[in-house]
Amino acid sequence: MSKIAALKSAVSASAASVGSAPGRTARVRTAPVRAVPRLLAPLVAGTTYARLLHLLVGWIFAGIVLMIYPGTYHKGLGEILVASVSLDVVLLALTALIPAARRAEGVQARLLLVPDREEDIATEPSRTWADRRRTAGWLIGRVVLGSLVGFPVVFGIAGAFDLLTGPDALWYLPLVPPAAFCFGWFLVYAGRLQLAMAVRLLGPSPAERLAEAELRAERLLERNRLARELHDSIGHALTVTVLQAGAAREVGDPAFVAKALEVIEETGRQAMEDLERTLVLLRESPVGSNGPATEQPGIDQLPGLFDTARAAGGPVEARVEVPSGTLPGVLSRESYRIVQEAVTNALKYAPGEPLDIRIAVRDGRLELRCANRLPGSARSAAGPARPPAGGTGRGSTGKGGKGLRGIRERATLLGGEATAGPVRDGAAEGAGEWVLAVRLPLRLGS
Structure with a gap:
């Protein structure tokens, strides 16, 4: 019996020493947290939402023009779209004629689109007509892409809110994770497309690269x-x-x-x-x-x-x-x-x-x-x-x-x-x- 008692005391002493060891305790408490999987990392990155903000600015511009003219009352959908698009294109083309517009767009794109290299997006004012044409293409493309993203974002969020607050909300809850995942990757790719377009249209021209x-x-x-x-x-x-x-x-x-x-x-x-x-x-x-x-x-x-x-x-x-x-x-x-x-x-x-x-x-x-x-x-x-x-x-x-x-x-x-x-x-x-x-x-x- 004395041997059994001695063995029990030795085991309990070793267990106490392990439990009180500061190194072991620290390792248990500071165990590394699992890294976010690759598929989820872009969805929680700040870059994605900075690019989303940049996209929404273009959509807001189109919305303001639409509210001023032609409006949404007493007109057919086709007439509204034709008048709104025509006015947007004219205003954006006139804005592109201002040399400083290219500089302002370049600075904003650098801040919100977060390119890998800042020099890929120029911040110089327009010097040639080719620069003005590229700036016009960028402004129009920015508003078009922003509108294609802005409408789904706003109406998608509003529709999801209505479904989740309605009487059948429990039936739609299982669909929330996959829908949020797909919608998040839609925003990721839209931001990447916006960045690629900025590098293409706001990047240095051949003359600027030569200089x-x-x-x-x-x-x-x-x-x-x-x-x-x-x-x-x-x-x-x-x-x-x-x-x-x-x-x-x-x-x-x-x-x-x-x-x-x-x-x-x-x-x-x-x-x-x-x-x-x-x-x-x-x-x-x-x-x-x-x-x-x-x-x-x-x-x-x-x-x-x-x-x-x-x-x-x-x-x-x-x-x-x-x-x-x-x-x-x-x-x-x-x-x-x-x-x-x-x-x-x-x-x-x-x-x-x-x-x-x-x-x-x-x-x-x-x-x-x-x-x-x-x-x-x-x-x-x-x-x-x-x-x-x-x-x-x-x-x-x-x-x-x-x-x-x-x-x-x-x-x-x-x-x-x-x-x-x-x-x-x-x-x-x-x-x-x-x-x-x-x-x-x-x-x-x-």
């Missing part, structure tokens, strides 16, 4: 241009900074160190201005809101660029034969970036070698030529700057590098051409120059 594609392409080109701007300006600043810091460390002359720090400071300041200008463009700030930060460098700023290169130990001999104001703004800006990239590459890959730059306008074209000696050629009496530790003089503008590719892209976009490569003079092994030649038309697109 949107062009806008996306323009934004992509703008992003690529900003990337090139950052690559050229920041790359130049970092190259000059690294060369100056390395040369100052190796030379050790206080005067040279002071000059190197001055160049690093000025180059860093210019790089910060370029970075701020690019960030302003990315933020789409209003032009002029940040003062000089929104100004683009042009060919007039090249002397400052050459001074920075000379301070970095790169002998630069430049001849710019371009009258002030001759170049369009975009051509002046792109020319500055091309020369900046050429100077940066010369400092990076051929430090201390002389750099010869010629810029002139000939035969309606802007010609830029940047040439520097290849490493291994006879050196001129250059400044004291040397490549930093770990640096290599592997030629000039590295073939296939981002800098040279960016120069070619700029030239192509401006309708010109760019060539770059070594030119050997045959005097000695490794002797020769790296030459970058760019030709750009003064009139863009020519």
Whole structure:
């Protein structure tokens, strides 16, 4: 008996522990509720009833017109329908002529029809007669479909109410669930049809789709241009900074160190201005809101660029034969970036070698030529700057590098051409120059 009593006590203790376990209790209380079956989910979705409201607005419009004219008294059904439909079509067609009507319908359709993607329904006013025709088709179709749904909804609900409140209501109660199910799916499909019609008639026209594609392409080109701007300006600043810091460390002359720090400071300041200008463009700030930060460098700023290169130990001999104001703004800006990239590459890959730059306008074209000696050629009496530790003089503008590719892209976009490569003079092994030649038309697109 003692064993049986001990077994009973053990069982009751384990049952008590299970009943009092908070984890078990929580799991029992928070058991997941069965999901609504797929067939019932659309019937309880808010989207279905938002679309129903949109449909009923069209039916209400037709009802108001019917009450005003032709009315429902002393007329036959055929005469009422003909007069009402004719007046509805005329009013809706006249409304579609108003450009803002398309915008108003698009906004309302986005809010109530709940498309998967809002951009499938345009919210722009009518611009062409094709837009007005599509808007007229939408207005007429909306009223027709709304009427086909509105009458069954109102009269169906009224009839069901009469049946369920009549003396034979118990006989009709079993029919309520299947009738409600079928009626609910009727509303679901009516709303989907309304949405499909809105996408078809209120969606962007072919011209609007083309304009949107062009806008996306323009934004992509703008992003690529900003990337090139950052690559050229920041790359130049970092190259000059690294060369100056390395040369100052190796030379050790206080005067040279002071000059190197001055160049690093000025180059860093210019790089910060370029970075701020690019960030302003990315933020789409209003032009002029940040003062000089929104100004683009042009060919007039090249002397400052050459001074920075000379301070970095790169002998630069430049001849710019371009009258002030001759170049369009975009051509002046792109020319500055091309020369900046050429100077940066010369400092990076051929430090201390002389750099010869010629810029002139000939035969309606802007010609830029940047040439520097290849490493291994006879050196001129250059400044004291040397490549930093770990640096290599592997030629000039590295073939296939981002800098040279960016120069070619700029030239192509401006309708010109760019060539770059070594030119050997045959005097000695490794002797020769790296030459970058760019030709750009003064009139863009020519």
